[in-house]
Amino acid sequence: MARVTFKIWRGDKQAGEFKEYNTEVSEGMVVLDAVHQIQAESANDLACRWNCKAGKCGSCSAEINGMPRLMCMTRLNDMNLDEPVSIEPMRAFPVMKDLVTDVSWNYRVKKKIKPFKPRLPDNDDGSWNMQQQDVERVQEFRKCIECFLCQDVCHVLRDHHKHDEFIGPRYFVYNAALEMHPLDEEDRLADLKKSQGIGYCNITKCCTKVCPENITITDNAIIPLKERVVDEFYDPLTKLFRIFKPRK
Amino acid sequence: MAEYETIEFDVLIIGAGGAGLRAAIEASSTGISVGLVCKSLLGKAHTVMAEGGMAAALANVDERDSWKTHFADTMRGGYYINNWRMAQLHAQQAPDRVRELEAWGAVFDRTREGKIMQRNFGGHAHPRLAHVGDRTGLEMIRTLQDHGIHQGIDVHMECTVTSLLMDGDRVAGAFAYARELGKFKLFKAKAIVMATGGIGRAYKITSNSWEYTGDGQSLAYHAGADLIDMEFVQFHPTGMVWPPSVRGILVTEGVRGEGGVLKNSSGERFMFGDIPDNYKSSTADNPEEGWRYVTKTDRNARRPPELLTRDHVARCILKEVKAGRGSPHGGAFLDISWIKEKIPNAEAHIKKKLPSMYHQFKELAGIDITTEPMEVGPTTHYVMGGIRVDGETQMSTVPGLFAAGECAAGLHGANRLGGNSLSDLIVFGKLAGEHAARFAQENGKPAISDADVNSALLEALAPLDSSRATNAGGAYQIQYDLQEMMQSNVGIIRQEDEMLEAVQGIEALKQRAANVAAPGNRQYNPGWHTALDLKSLLLAAEAVARSAIVRKESRGAHTRDDYKNKEEKFDSVNTIVRMGKDGQMQVTLESIPKIPAELKQIIDDHK
Amino acid sequence: MSEDLSSLKRRPWGMTLRQDTWWIVPLVVFLVLTSFVVYATWAAFQNEHYVHRNYLSPFYSPLLFTGGDMGISGDGHQHGLFGDKPGWWLLPFFSPALLILPFPAGFRMTCYYYRGAYYKAFWADPSACAVGEPRNNYLGENSLPLILQNIHRYFLYFAILFLFILAYDAFSAFFFDNDGDGKFTNFGVGVGTLVLCMNVFLLTGYTFGCHSLRHLVGGWMDIFSSTPAKTKCYDCVSCLNRQHMVWAWCSLLWVAFSDVYVRLCSMGIWTDVYFTFT
Missing domain, CATH: 3.50.50.60 (FAD/NAD(P)-binding domain)
Known part of the structure; x- marks a missing residue:
């Protein structure tokens, strides 16, 4: 179809720079195809992560022309190919090599969040009864493929490096899926306010914008959690009210 | 060291x-x-x-x-x-x-x-x-x-x-x-x-x-x-076929489970034309009955032929393509959008039940599955x-x-x-x-000899040896060549001579793999990783090809052009692959232990 | 101590590899919000031309004072709550709008949508997604002053109260005084009536799509199926909430326009057209 120039960031922890590669682009190709082609043709050791190539595993996160995206779901014919296409690693995490970043921080954060704690089963066979209506809100959050693009785009992590005090949009979504689960009995609000830094979120909605699963992160997960934190810590009236009408 | x-x-x-x-x-x-x-x-x-x-x-x-x-x-x-x-x-x-x-x-x-x-x-x-x-x-x-x-x-x-x-x-x-x-x-x-x-x-x-x-x-x-x-090796009947870069990506069977139908280029639901005998009694013989089954509105309705086993559906699609009745890019049409004739809010229903399929086709192929049919064809899925x-x-x-x-x-x-x-x-x-x-x-702790560890280590480092010649493509090219050969010679429909050719081809690839070079260093180097994966990949391919040669019949996912039918002598045998004393791969047949009477009874009761 | 988790240097303000015109949205937000604040402040200090016949500008609603020294008689409006300008007012200038506007202003200042928008447009925190920022330090809404954003729901309570007041104004805008006897009893419709009704409609859409309201009417629950009535409310609020941004801008611009309309009519620059049926 056409030869296209790609500017790919090459380097490691110490140093790195953009290098230009030319490759033939054909119909329907996505950015990941181009990266693979470059890898096979002229840069055998170009590091990139990928697995499913169908937007289901969330491995191939990178920044394409400055926006955090999945390489496997970014079609080249939707882009301006007259200019070089830039591909760089996620910027909220340390680089391992080339397009691969060290995302282990995310796994450490998840471990610190209180796990699912269901109420006693409703039935003798250990099962529960739940209405579809009641699980739908949680199902939206559980679509998350953990690509960490929301973490990458969030300026609290990306620019201000609050990794020690702030868990990022992904883990607010994770918290929301647990907190709003019809069976869950754990209370995570104090953690959210204190150690997980939900107050750092200033509602840029960038996480929602980049989410490849179209999860409405800000409006459906973060803000409702902020409101629950308000109930618990900032609003004397609802606090009083909830004494008579508990949440669960 | x-x-x-x-x-x-x-x-x-x-x-x-x-x-x-x-x-x-x-x-x-x-x-x-x-x-x-x-x-x-x-x-x-x-x-x-x-x-x-x-x-x-x-x-x-x-x-x-x-x-x-x-x-x-x-x-x-x-x-x-x-x-x-x-x-x-x-x-x-x-x-x-x-x-x-x-x-x-x-x-x-x-x-x-x-x-x-x-x-x-x-x-x-x-x-x-x-x-x-x-x-x-x-x-x-x-x-x-x-x-x-x-x-x-x-x-x-x-x-x-x-x-x-x-x-x-x-x-x-x-x-x-x-x-x-x-x-x-x-x-x-x-x-x-x-x-x-x-x-x-x-x-x-x-x-x-x-x-x-x-x-x-x-x-x-x-x-x-x-x-x-x-x-x-199971070839899933419905993988994406277009555009080329997404060829093979899975289209869930759930599409058919929710009422999706397979059609050829002349709009015919060709699956009704070929229903195997052992499934005849449990398969619908008209579209209406199939729809009642899918919607669970009639407990006695039989399943539509699109929901026959994967091996069979894959073969049927292939047959349509070979007969020139395929879709423009060499597949068949899978249509879920037609259910709008049957139910209100079909669009919302499809998006709700098959969200990632909707997403996948929309993003990767530019097709809206709530209004257009998908193009699908068999893809390697499972062993x-x-x-x-x-x-x-x-x-x-x-x-x-x-x-x-x-x-x-x-x-x-x-x-x-x-x-x-x-x-x-x-x-x-x-x-x-x-x-x-x-x-x-x-059991207690086993012991590991240093010599074994050393040879494992040397084997892993070998592709990085700078004295090895770098032939263009290296590990990637060997992988492509193997994939190409397996697809054409040990694919969905198999033949003895083609498979023998594949076995020889694998031997040649093994020689190339033994000398493959990976440029770069040990740090996150996909070229090196691909080189190391070749050993497993070639072994697996060889095991598939050699086993397929030994099973001289067609059964399930294993379809041979030269032995088109199921053979009684293979009715209760497994093919066994193991490494011989000489290090060569050996393939033998072994009988399956006899099934207990009560389990046999369950099978008979459900026939 | 924060561990250094990024080896790629952070980009300076405004730097990005984005190729789109990312700066347009924050710029438009900046210009529109600034214009609104400038106009609203100016209008609040005018202390005149906020009543035209049976129309009352939303900036001055409810009509607090109708005493002689206010320069208006409050004709058409029965809800002039107090008489003269309060004796406790110490500042040299006075306008009832100064007592009224802090409430809707507070509601919008603490609104989840506006927060995100003005942090970007006015504080560049960040200017747009994946664009470099001007400052290294960051406190977010985790400490003073922005921790006060958490009182949003109290402003919501006032905002709902204001909806009733403005609805009353819109209702009053249907009754004209044809014979000039000072009694507004002739039912009719004027352009101003429509302007004020639209104002109530848009503000209702904005207020009832509030994130806090969504939480209070049902979002706090984990199980919906056992309370169908609450669920219905929650669904309605959620539905409005999805377009909260659109409601926010439309209602903001319209409320300013309502004031402009009443003001210009009152000044005699525009002429209100109306018909009465009785």
Whole structure:
């Protein structure tokens, strides 16, 4: 179809720079195809992560022309190919090599969040009864493929490096899926306010914008959690009210 | 000499998909130390790709369902060469395993009564697949992952095992490299569970990711274990065919389960034209009945022919294409949008039931499945064969080496029913973890010789040797050549001469692979990783080709042009692949143990 | 101590590899909000031309004072709550709008949508997604002053009260005084009536799509199926909430226009057209 120039960031922890590669682009190709082609043709050791190539595993996160995206779901014919296409690693995490970043921080954060704690089963066979209506809100959050693009785009992590005090949009979504689960009995609000830094979120909605699963992160997960934190810590009236009408 | 780090566990699990995670959870629950090694990041394993659901006779939607029906369906789907004990355990234990997932936080779609919803799938007599839209695999792996991280399992991500180390006949450890810096790790373990998945990367058109290079099969084989039934490679009938870069990506069977129909270029529902005899009585003979079945409005309606077993549907699509009645890009049309004739709000219904399919076609092919048909064609999807295991304990023929999930064989026989693989993972993942833990508790520490470690280390470093000539493409080119050859010579329809050619071709590729060079250093170098994967990939391909030559009949997923029918003499035999004393691959046939009378009775009752 | 987790240097303000015109949205937000604040402040200090016949500008609603020194008689409006300008007022200038506007202003200042928008447009925190920022330090809404944003729901309570007041104004805008006897009893419709009704409609859409309201009417629950009435409310609020941004801008611009309309009519620059039926 056409030869296209790609500017790919090459380097490691110490140093790195953009290098230009030319490759033939054909119909329907996505950015990941181009990266693979470059890898096979002229840069055998170009590091990139990928697995499913169908937007289901969330491995191939990178920044394409400055926006955090999945390489496997970014079609080249939707882009301006007259200019070089830039591909760089996620910027909220340390680089391992080339397009691969060290995302282990995310796994450490998840471990610190209180796990699912269901109420006693409703039935003798250990099962529960739940209405579809009641699980739908949680199902939206559980679509998350953990690509960490929301973490990458969030300026609290990306620019201000609050990794020690702030868990990022992904883990607010994770918290929301647990907190709003019809069976869950754990209370995570104090953690959210204190150690997980939900107050750092200033509602840029960038996480929602980049989410490849179209999860409405800000409006459906973060803000409702902020409101629950308000109930618990900032609003004397609802606090009083909830004494008579508990949440669960 | 390069260095390596030594880490000791009671049980080491290789692979962190559904089976590996379930095994790790089970083993760690006994209080022993458990290590989990995975090639990718945790939670990215191929299990996330599973879409349709997990089969379990919960009988939530149709109370006539029971483990017996599930067992009979599985055996029939597998053309009766399944390991009947595994099929029995699977059908009996799957419901408990599914409910257990719910207790760990999984959120399945619900019935009106608030129970776990179940959907229709090919080869299952009743709606049986517990599901979450069309992302059931993601739900499973995330649930297991989120539960597992609080169990004290030591996870080593982006770490690839290159060889198993032995203490005599018994497995003693695994040698691996970590991708980040290319550093080596020696894992010592009393028992090892293989949960590495399949071999799909041996083919050009595949729904499988780069990880699926047959590592488990190859590692076990080289450790002396038997592989069985490797000729049975499932080609999923519906993969994407256009545009070229997405060719092979899976289109869930759930599309047909929700009412999607297959049509050829003249708009004919060609599946009605070819219904195998053993399914005639249970298959609808007109579209109306099929629709009543799909919508669960008529309990006595029979399933539409689109929901026949995968091997059959794949062959039918291929036949249409060969007869010139295919779609523009060499597939068939799969249409779900037609249901708008039947139900109001069809568009919303499709988006609700098949969200990721909607998304996938919209983003990757620019097609809106609520208004247009999809183009689909067969894609390499699953290998029924694999490591031979004991039906009860999941131990391979090598003491201390266990296997579960796709890399193990037996449950599915000659063809796997959709939905049986996810339940396979949790049923046998649990059993493998449990028995591996027991083995570790009952046996002492094995010893590993330094010489073995050294040779493993040298083998791993070999491709980086700068004195090797760099031929253009290197490891990638060898992989492409293999994929091309397997696709054309050992593909969906097979012939003796082509397969013999493939075996020779594999020998030649092995020579090339033995001298392959990877430029660059050890730090996160995909060229090097691809070079190291070649060994497993070539072994898996060879096992498939050689087994396929020996099985001179057509059965299930194994279809031969030169032996078009099922042969009685193969009715109850498995093909066995093992390494001979001379290091050459040997393929033999072995009879399946006789099925107990009560199980035979169940099969007969459901015929 | 924060561990250094990024080896790629952070980009300076405005730097990005984005190729789209990312700066347009924050710029438009900046210009529109600034214009609104300037106009509203100016209008609030005018203390005149906020009543035209039976129309009352929303900036001055409820009509607090109708005493002689206010320069208006409050004709058409029966809800002049107090008499003269309060004796406790110490500042040299006075306008009832100064007592009224803090409430709707507070509601919008603490609104989840506006927060995100003005942090970007006025504080560049960040200017747009994946664009470099001017400052290194960051406190977010975790400490003073922005921790006060958490009182949003109290402003919501006032905003709902104001909806009733403005609805009353809109209702009053249907009754004209044809015979000039000072009694507004002739039912009719004028352009101003429509302007004020539209104002109530848009403000209602904005107020009832509030994130806090969504939480209070049902979002706090985990199980919906057992309380169908609450669920219905929750669904309605959620539905409005999805377009909260659109409601926010439309209602903001319209409320300013309502004031402009009443003001210009009152000044005699525009002439209100109306028909009466009785």
